[in-house]
Amino acid sequence: MAWITLTEPNGNAVWLSSDQLVRIRIPATGEAQPAAKAIVDLGNGQQAVQETPDQIVAQLTLSAAKARKKASHLKAPPTRSRKVHARRENPRGAR
Numbered sequence: 001m002a003w004i005t006l007t008e009p010n011g012n013a014v015w016l017s018s019d020q021l022v023r024i025r026i027p028a029t030g031e032a033q034p035a036a037k038a039i040v041d042l043g044n045g046q047q048a049v050q051e052t053p054d055q056i057v058a059q060l061t062l063s064a065a066k067a068r069k070k071a072s073h074l075k076a077p078p079t080r081s082r083k084v085h086a087r088r089e090n091p092r093g094a095r
Contacts, residue, residue: 001017001018002063002064003017003018004016004059004063006040007049008049009036014047016040016047018063018064020043023040024053024056025038025053035050036049
């Protein structure tokens with residue numbers, strides 16, 4: 001999951017998760033405030049932002065690359081190897 005920070009048309013910061021992103025589009029005439037250069041459609045609504053669609057895609061790409069790099073540095077927990085011991089015969093034949 002990648003998070004990015006964008007700017008609402010009024011100048012406030014807004015955090016968006018790539019998991020909720022459905023599409024990025026240019027606003028239709030009169031759909032959003034003049035400062036909005038893109039509309040981000042989300043699974044639970046939409047958000048007008050000042051960034052262009054290309055800027056949003058660039059942020060998503062960078063954020064995803066950082067997340068992959070971070071995940072690649074995490075090590076899996078060590079596994080416990082099951083030791084198998086060979087049964088030794090008693091050299092004297094006694095128990």
